[in-house]
Amino acid sequence: MFQCHARIPRDRGVVVKAQGVGERRIAACAPKSFKIITGSICAPLGFKAAAVFCGIKRRKLDLALIASDVRAAVAGLFTTNQVCAAPVRLSAQRVLKRFAQAIVANSGNANACTGPQGIRDAKRMAEAAASALNLKASHVLVCSTGRIGVPMPMENVQRGIRACAPLLARSATNARQAAEAVMTTDTRRKEIAVEFEIGKAMVRIGGICKGAGMIQPWMATMLAFITTDIAIEPNLLKRALRIAVAQSFNRITVDGNMSTNDSVIMLANGLARNSKFEIRDSQFQDALNFVCLELAKMIVRDGEGVSRFVTVNIHGARSAGEAEAAARTIANSALVKTSWCGGDPNWGRILCALGYSKAKVNESCVDVGYAKPGSREILFAFRRGRPTDVDLKTLGKISAAREFDLHVNLHLGPANFTIYASDLTEDYVAFNRRYESDPASTRRLRWKN
Template identity: 40%
Template sequence: MAVGNIPFPTMPSLDGVCLGTAMAGIKKAERRDLVVVELPESATVAGVFTRNAFCAAPVQVAKEHIKRCGEQGATPRYWLINTGNANAGTGEQGLNDARESCRVLAEEAGVLPHQVLPFSTGVIGETLPMSQLLAGIAPALATRDGDSPAWEQAAEGILTTDTRLKGASVTVPLGDSQVTLNGFAKGSGMIRPDMATMLGFVVTDAAIEPTLLDRLLRDAVDRSFNCITVDSDTSTNDACLMAATGRGAEVTTQASINAFADGLEQVLVALAQAVVRDGEGATKFVTLDVTGAETRREALDVAFTVAHSPLVKTALYASDANWGRILAAVGRAPVDGFDVDRVVIDLDEVRLVENGGRAPGYTEAAGSAVMAREEITIRMDLGRGDDGATVWTSDLSHDYVTINADYRS
């Protein structure tokens, strides 16, 4: 079950970038579950990772390897991604397994172990089935290609409870030249990123300095993946990686930086919204638009309070115009000195709340008509300042409970 019908886009080839997949049988037979992404020596890499204290072994190892590459003037050359097992909550064994998978891939590919970054997603608390994973590395390397089907197969190879592939691609004009950004992601449940999404990967052919790449990635993540929630649970494995191959146009002038930043945000917002549209059991895609806040943080606090309310989310699922649940959620957000008489709440084009209560022109029929839609926007003007924020979420259905009750079976 998912909202809308957004096909996987055609992905332009990027010079020096190849992707390969294998059916390693990590959790299920006859499905792609191991992905290798090869980057050229000219690439620069940036990443953001979960802040969950129980961050998974591959997160810890990937961060170690990025740091070591930086210290040695090297670049990560391969991303190794498995689904079916998160390798989280696995202690020292998990770290050893993550490092061993990097060592084996490095040996096969002729690079150093710290030039391989590992990523995992799936069930928490179980050790990796290393025999299957390691046996899948050579077949994944053997299938490497840079064409659009290879990108699509890689996007398929990282899915867990997802029901659809998630990808985005944009071409950004830079004066007389242009650069391309290709991205793919996965995520459906355990979604309230505290830096990124479950797993997201973006590659561009731009030539961009590492510090600038890192800053632009973090800025774009804050306005995309950090603005989504399905169930308010932050994963142990969240990671969003970006590589710039350096084979294309340079991003150095302020105009080119601004254009590149806009393109990057466009890709990440598309991927983040695709995660919400495919939220476990989702039947509604909901935009929460907060304006009139004193700070962006205040606007986010209000938006997420509404987005995380089980009562609001179940009303959305039932198409029940119970606007009092929205009002109550806004009112309990952590905002000091709320003047409720200045708050205005709209449900798409229907005014729900003004002057501290129900809007005089509101009718149940009008509210119900909006709630029956697949895509809904809830607008909240706090009447306090000039800042704002937008958050995207889904409803809470019976299927969400079913999917997560049966997840390990």
């Protein structure tokens, strides 16, 4: 990440050019090293998807199947919440193995806090999908999202799985429908795919995800499914996914709440026929990082009631842990988030949050600046312990935009951290105050301009 080395008087709020681009390097260089394509999870060879309405929700698609033509190396990461859903418990055990071949996912019911029956129902979902697809039940992973504490309507689910299996196809339409079927409070589907070469082989990575509320690392209320036709050893796939998730899904927050159902699952079926020996020197890790980060950003932008997307950059902390602590404290401060909602560049609230974070802070060393998204032009409101004479109208134009970057430099060490955050709006409160007691009344409220 970049360090700001401006040599200017402390009491002036001026524009400063940064010396680097930091963690946005991957997204910025992505089009040069690989190509964004259509098809998301169906873009890689040998992957098919389908979705149906089975009656878990009232009208919309609510069940999806994703399957590979051949067995695939598997990797997965799941919520660290001690109260985790039955599908998480089941799938977390199964991804410890080397291979899997299919995923069955539903929305509208989280199958969380449902006791022993929830575990039995998750297993029955896997068994039903395995029977419909002629696979081993142990090669089927299960994910659920929706309301907590409600028994799964298994008759509807099993009927839906049987109806969904014959519809499996490798098409962009089927991929879109699968993305829609796992949506809950999302207002839009979230999908992406890229392709690149490893030696003479063309390799593709595709992904879909859902998530809008209960968004806080580690991984937020989100389901993400990533497919690739790369030929890779399972242990290397697991390592690659850990690296990608660490800088994407684990760096987002909307409301600071950790879910019971977070799941990121990746399947790699090897049909690209690439040389495994060439992976290390290829674009694979960069491409996977890009896919995960773009999906993660889509979640924040579609957060419940969200009107601002803010990239919070901490520079100059003593250690990586302190940089992360400072970033998360700012990004989850209710006072900071509500000031973002109002388009108010209230640096005082940012300094307050810094002060009670677990990071070491010396007020006389701190810089606080604002910039347009991805810009290296930073306008500082506070430098080395004192307010600047920055033009407030100019500063306000940046912070009132739908997206902007916040830069905080502690000037105490070499460590940096970036987190992607949102504001906190009246719409978020209005939506969540009656979600459980009257879900029919909780229509989604979209971004405000």
